[in-house]
Amino acid sequence: MTLPSHKETPSSSSEATTRPHISWRYIAGSMALSVAAMSIVIAMTYTPGTLEHLKPKRFPGLFLALGVSALRIYLGAARLKLFSDRQLTWPGAFRLILSWDFASAVTPSTIGGAPVATYAMTREGVSLGKSTIVMMFGVLLDHIWYSLAVPLLFITGLYFEVIPEQAGVVGGVTMMLIYIALIGYGGLLTYGLLVNPSSLKSIVKQIVRLPLLRRVKEKALVEAENLEAHSNQIRSKPPVYFAKAFGLTLGMWLCRIALPVIVILSLLPAQEVLLVLRSLAMHLSFVAVPTPGGSGGVEGLFVLFLGPLIDRAAFIGLAVFLWRMISYYISIGMGMFAFSWYARKV
Template identity: 60%
Template sequence: MALSIALSLISMGIVIYLTYKPGILEHLAPKRLPGIFVAIGVTFLKVYFFAAKIRFLADKTINWMASIRIALTWDFASAITPSTIGGAPVATYAMTKEGIKLGKSSAIVLYGVLLDQFWYALAVPILLVSSIYFNVIPDETGMVGNITMFVIYAGLLIYGGLLAYGLLINPKAMKRMIEVVFRLPLLRKFADKVNAEADNMVDYSRELRQKPISFVVKAFLLSTLSWLCRVALPVIVVLSLLPAQEVLLVLRSLAMNLAFLIIPTPGGSGGVEGLFAVFLGPLIDRTAFIGLAVFVWRLITYYFSIGLGIVAMLWYVNTSVTEKLEDINQESDKTAEHGKT
């Protein structure tokens, strides 16, 4: 977390240093500033749709508070781990603390990731078609930027296809892969428990395949709404400062969010700020506003996620400590009774 925050602060500092001009705040339009509160509201909407998706995939076996805690924990973990890893492993742990079996929680996380892949599969053709009419990829990125975005598009589609195959068509192949991994010397002692949970994952995958199409549509809709909030946030932040080309802002925000997925730093820090400046910066008429826009956007999305996520994680930590203390007390009571006997 410290590394992620440090990278974020350094990169924001560089952007602000390169773009800031004294007196720029005097050019702020007061009538636009309420848009920042709209952005904050959209942030909470994103969490709501994310939590609703988790609760829906769990067949509503957990309440709303548990779903929100899991969503906040997932966002928090995503903010402090490399973007290529994401918060899925921590989300799986959070679900087990909410009473969902490990195998089922793993399948829920994988299915949630798969829904994201469906969204990417929808977003990629939208961007490709839009590129015919709009300059979606900034000219500043040159040929390297265009090739990189094409590789990202192709990678997302291939990964989505493999995940769909493993989760919906042949979950036993995924189970065999897990069994192979846990034959390694350092992991062998966990093999029996993990293999049992892999069986649960296969069972839940079978349940998912038997769900009606309405289930898939609703789950995809919730996932899409959460992603649309994510795409809308940079657009709202920029428009809350000054006017810009709305349609191009949305398209570049979408492309930028896909590019975020390959940044290897914790939470994408140090890279996402730069991508914001590269993708959306040219659309901001006053260059001095770029640093301010980056700061407001990261404050609302990244730092809010960390703050709320810490609260959610502390709840799980406190729960674990309480359970541990109860186990110790029970063992002490048993030892005392045995001594009396």
């Protein structure tokens, strides 16, 4: 799936960007990994007659799960609209968040959804420099959330088994390193965007000195100047702006964390508090999964973190399937539809 080229004019607010390309191979590969992982989990846990133990009175919880997923999308659109200083319309903000989710779900983690989101934002009339800083500010807020969530896990870990025993010593150390890296990266972003924006420009200047990047040196330096200018604009925002931005970020993450908890409780009773803490730890661990959309890896982490809390092992596969269906497959379908709007836009 390739976005078509656009004829740019000097006056256009959508500066030319490199057209992102999402290969059908990425989409098929990501979905194949997810299906394979779910199939393995279901094959290893399913027993005949499992569905007979389902309680219809719990099924409305699945509609609540869908509502929470929809709320996350709304909060994501509202956050983008806020970051763009209201330049994005509501339809544009929804198209953008759905396209971003789609790209993140089907591209390798080394690529991610940011290039597609940046390009899509320019197609919505937001300048390239501002689009880039919007992406970076969003990442910054996510890492500020990580910086708050990690100490919370450490403290609650004194009273609850947040890291499952099945992870072992190696798994526990790995989780610890991931959490430390998240806090460290968040600190660097905070310094670069909010404390000393000129450091970003200095880093770009050093990077573009590499021989392979000399062709884009001039454009990169211009964009570095724009980044510094937009960073200064963010720093000048009133406290209420940052409160709204972080509130929307917090809401998005709470929706993500709540979704697998609600899915499990829609099937059978479980330890609610421990489910929430394990879901938080699990989501922070997703950043280390290198596959497109975390496919194949996040299913395994679900089993590792939340599987032991599901009393009937036969329900583990069903829980994984329902969670991925709501959080992943529906996102791909809606995202492809939203993404196609940019392909049709002339």
